[in-house]
Amino acid sequence: xxxxxxxxxxxxxxxxxxxxxxxxxxxxxxxxxxxxxxxxxxxxxxxxxxxxxxxxxxxxxxxxxxxxxxxxxxxxxxxxxxxxxxxxxxxxxxxxxxxxxxxxxxxxxxxxxxxxxxxxxxxxxxxxxxxxxxxxxxxxxxxxxxxxxxxxxxxxxxxxxxxxxxxxxxxxxxxxxxxxxxxxxxxxxxxxxxxxxxxxxxxxxxxxxxxxxxxxxxxxxxxxxxxxxxxxxxxxxxxxxxxxxxxxxxxxxxxxxxxxxxxxxxxxxxxxx
Amino acid sequence: xxxxxxxxxxxxxxxxxxxxxxxxxxxxxxxxxxxxxxxxxxxxxxxxxxxxxxxxxxxxxxxxxxxxxxxxxxxxxxxxxxxxxxxxxxxxxxxxxxxxxxxxxxxxxxxxxxxxxxxxxxxxxxxxxxxxxxxxxxxxxxxxxxxxxxxxxxxxxxxxxxxxxxxxxxxxxxxxxxxxxxxxxxxxxxxxxxxxxxxxxxxxxxxxxxxxxxxxxxxxxxxxxxxxxxxxxxxxxxxxxxxxxxxxxxxxxxxxxxxxxxxxxxxxxxxxxxxxxxxxxxxxxxxxxxxxxxxxxxxxxxxxxxx
Numbered sequence: 001x002x003x004x005x006x007x008x009x010x011x012x013x014x015x016x017x018x019x020x021x022x023x024x025x026x027x028x029x030x031x032x033x034x035x036x037x038x039x040x041x042x043x044x045x046x047x048x049x050x051x052x053x054x055x056x057x058x059x060x061x062x063x064x065x066x067x068x069x070x071x072x073x074x075x076x077x078x079x080x081x082x083x084x085x086x087x088x089x090x091x092x093x094x095x096x097x098x099x100x101x102x103x104x105x106x107x108x109x110x111x112x113x114x115x116x117x118x119x120x121x122x123x124x125x126x127x128x129x130x131x132x133x134x135x136x137x138x139x140x141x142x143x144x145x146x147x148x149x150x151x152x153x154x155x156x157x158x159x160x161x162x163x164x165x166x167x168x169x170x171x172x173x174x175x176x177x178x179x180x181x182x183x184x185x186x187x188x189x190x191x192x193x194x195x196x197x198x199x200x201x202x203x204x205x206x207x208x209x210x211x212x213x214x215x216x217x218x219x220x221x222x223x224x225x226x227x228x229x230x231x232x233x234x235x236x237x238x239x240x241x242x243x244x245x246x247x248x249x250x251x252x253x254x255x256x257x258x259x260x261x262x263x264x265x266x267x268x269x270x271x272x273x
Numbered sequence: 274x275x276x277x278x279x280x281x282x283x284x285x286x287x288x289x290x291x292x293x294x295x296x297x298x299x300x301x302x303x304x305x306x307x308x309x310x311x312x313x314x315x316x317x318x319x320x321x322x323x324x325x326x327x328x329x330x331x332x333x334x335x336x337x338x339x340x341x342x343x344x345x346x347x348x349x350x351x352x353x354x355x356x357x358x359x360x361x362x363x364x365x366x367x368x369x370x371x372x373x374x375x376x377x378x379x380x381x382x383x384x385x386x387x388x389x390x391x392x393x394x395x396x397x398x399x400x401x402x403x404x405x406x407x408x409x410x411x412x413x414x415x416x417x418x419x420x421x422x423x424x425x426x427x428x429x430x431x432x433x434x435x436x437x438x439x440x441x442x443x444x445x446x447x448x449x450x451x452x453x454x455x456x457x458x459x460x461x462x463x464x465x466x467x468x469x470x471x472x473x474x475x476x477x478x479x480x481x482x483x484x485x486x487x488x489x490x491x492x493x494x495x496x497x498x499x500x501x502x503x504x505x506x507x508x509x510x511x512x513x514x515x516x517x518x519x520x521x522x523x524x525x526x527x528x529x530x531x532x533x534x535x536x537x538x539x540x541x542x543x544x545x546x547x548x549x550x551x552x553x554x555x556x557x558x559x560x561x562x563x564x565x566x567x568x569x570x571x572x573x574x575x576x577x578x579x580x
Contacts, residue, residue, distance in 0.1 A: 056342050059490025060393050067334040074331060194330040225331070232334035236390050 018106050019114040026118020030084055031125070039076050040126055046072050047133045051141060061141045062148055066235040069134035070155055074231075077127060077163040078190055084122070085170030086182040088115045089267070109264035116171055116260060123163050131156040151239040155230045158245065161252035162228035166190055168259035169223065175266040192218070193225030223255055322379075322386035329387060337388035344380040344394065348372075348401060369404030378402060378409035385413065389420030392427075393491070399430035400485070400494050403437045410434045425457035426488060432464070433481055441472025460484060475505045500578050503555035507577045513542045514552055514560065514569045528566035 030036065050068040054061030089112070092098040101111060134156075135149045142148075169189050173182035192199070196219060203215035227248050230240045240248075320328070329336040351372045381402075384394045395417040402410035414431040421427060428451025435444035448465035451457055464484070467477045479502060486498035517538045522528050529535055536550035544552040551559035556576035560569050571577055 053342075056345060057338065058345055058393060058397070058493065060338070060341070063334075063391070064338050067332075067338050071332045071335040191330065195327075198327065229331035231331065232337075232388055233390070235334050238390075 015107075015110050019110050019117065022101075022106070022111055022114025023117035023121060026088070026115045027121045030119060030122040033084070036080065036084075036122070036126065039080060040129055043072050043076050043130050044133045047130070047137050051137055054141065062138060062146070063235045065134060065137045065141060066148065066152055067231060069130070069137065070152065070159065070231045070234070073127060073130045073134075073156070074159055074162070076130075077123060077159065078166055078187075080126060081119070081123060081163045081167040082170050082183050082186045082190075084119055085167045086174040086179045086186065088119060088171060089174050090179050108267045109260075112171065112175075112264050112267060113260060116167065116256075119167050120164050123167065124160060127156060127160045127163065148237055151237055152234055154239045154245055155234040158228045158230055158240065158248055161249055162225055165193075165223050165225070165252055165255055165259075168256045168263075172259045172263045172266075175263040176270070189222060190225065193223045194229065196222070196224045196226045224251070227251065320383070322383045325383050326387050333387045334391075337384045337391050340380050340384035340387065341391065341394055344377060344384065344397065347376060347380060348374060369401055372405075374401070374405060378406070378413065381413055382416070385417060385420075389417070392417075392421075392424070395427055396430055396489060397491065397494070399434050400489075400497065403434050407434055407438050423454055423456075425451045425454040425461065427451075428454070428457075429461065429484065429488065432468070433485060436468065436472065436477075436481060439473065441468045444472060445469040475508060479505050500576070503577045504579075506555045507571065510544060510552065510554065511560070511569050511571075513544065514539065517542065518567060518569065522567065528564070529562065530566055532562070 047065070047069045050065045051061070053068065054064040057064050089098075092101065098111075102108065131153065134152060138146055138149045138152075166186060166189075170182060170186040173185045177185070199215055199219040199222075203212050203219055206212045206215060227244070230244075233240070325336060325340075326333055348369075351374060352368065355368055355372060378398070381394045381398045385391060395414055398410050398413040402413065411431065411434055414427055414434065417424070417427045418431070428447050432444045432447040432451065435441075435447055445465045445468035448461050448468060452459075452461035452465055460480070464477070464480060467474075467480065471477055482498045482501050482505075486495050489495055489498075514535075517535050518529060520538070521535055532539075532546070532550040532552070536546055539546060539550075539552050546552055547559050549559070553559055554571060554575050554577050558572045558575040558577075561572045562568070563570050571579065
């Protein structure tokens with residue numbers, strides 16, 4: 001982040017430009033991290049392995065590839081979102097580079113947003129590479145084009161937005177907590193987010209009013225990640241409809257805005273000395 | 274420099290010898306564990322279908338695939354162990370009745386609970402489970418139909434299970450119900466009528482197996498279908514051969530002493546004969562004369578299943 005000089009860069013003006021500048025630097029920093037390359041390589045190897053695993057499935061190779069490929073994408077995407085996300089702000093604080101950045105004409109909110117968008121850009125590239133890997137595996141198995149190759153991409157889009165939410169959660173926790181605790185809490189949110197259907201049932205079937213209130217509050221306050229779980233139907237060739245996708249994306253944007261606003265509020269009041 | 278090279282050689286030797294020793298120890302350990310695995314191989318599954326679904330989070334499809342492949346490995350392992358113990362040729366799914374597949378209903382149930390739209394476990398259950406417990410097969414398929422009410426193939430599989438139970442009336446009903454679904458082929462209604470009229474006939478059986486094989490991607494199921502059709506063809510052959518042997522006995526007052534005595538009649542019946550005049554079964558093995566030439570049966574080397 002030491003080469004951040006918005007005044008010197010051509011046509012840089014306004015808060016949007018400052019945010020994008022930080023986002024670009026954050027993206028560059030993330031792609032230089034060797035852990036990311038290793039994770040992506042591992043996922044691609046797993047996808048290739050799914051081809052051989054499919055031979056044990058009695059004719060269900062395509063389903064195995066989609067299930068394993070997209071599930072791996074979610075799992076490793078969550079790891080990347082958590083472990084890079086919790087370090088976004090923490091690293092800047094540890095290296096004391098945050099003071100240099102905040103001494104420039106940039107607000108803490110703009111800084112946070114830029115960091116978040118940079119990591120989202122990294123996740124986009126990672127998810128796209130993994131998606132291409134799954135598509136190529138399907139081309140290999142089907143010995144050519146198959147409609148399923150196109151149908152997995154709406155699911156990949158939803159996976160990306162799910163990871164964007166998880167990144168936001170990681171960023172929020174890291175704004176006030178240590179990296180280890182932030183990572184743990186973010187992972188718990190990921191787990192609970194997928195139990196949302198059970199939370200709703202618990203809220204409806206609980207005997208006491210306070211319990212119903214608590215479960216309902218948890219259900220609505222925590223991210224509802226089950227709306228992004230479309231891997232199973234996609235593996236059967238059933239892509240999510242446009243309305244569901246639009247709803248899920250809108251939910252992600254709104255929820256991420258809430259997370260970033262909360263993180264900005266916490267960071268703004270925090271004394272880094 | 275010399276001492277450095279010696280150290281390197283020593284390190285390489287340690288790696289090579291160590292790996293070889295590790296391989297040997299693994300083989301010894303595997304041989305000792307084989308007995309334990311046989312003893313505890315069929316331990317009941319400790320994760321129920323509902324729990325598995327809850328634990329799988331967003332990965333229920335992958336978990337379903339895992340249980341599906343586990344089902345295939347479970348049956349395959351039992352078949353291989355049986356064939357090794359009996360020194361029998363590879364007979365695939367024909368020996369299911371000899372095997373103890375107590376975990377299979379639960380494995381398939383978990384797979385389909387995790388992913389109710391996954392059709393392969395239903396079909397596999399329809400083919401394999403009736404060999405030792407058709408109630409489990411019916412329960413599995415009823416679950417599938419409840420989750421996939423428009424899937425006509427599930428009715429085909431359920432009808433097959435009832436047919437194997439010799440419940441031709443119920444099989445006919447099930448086929449008729451499936452035939453009314455959107456996308457169901459016309460032969461479903463034809464089979465329904467055939468079940469009602471002649472459920473136990475070989476013609477109905479042949480038609481059932483042909484459609485079962487056409488609808489499956491599983492090589493083991495296709496292999497089983499091929500063998501069963503061979504068995505039906507062999508029954509037809511033996512019926513024809515038995516008629517010719519009876520005709521010969523009626524005409525000559527004695528049973529045949531060699532195949533050559535009826536070779537002309539058998540050739541007229543469009544049977545394939547070998548160089549000694551013996552008719553060949555669908556697997557290419559000559560039939561055998563028994564009861565002093567009065568009856569015919571399959572040779573022990575024949576690949577045609579006996580049931």
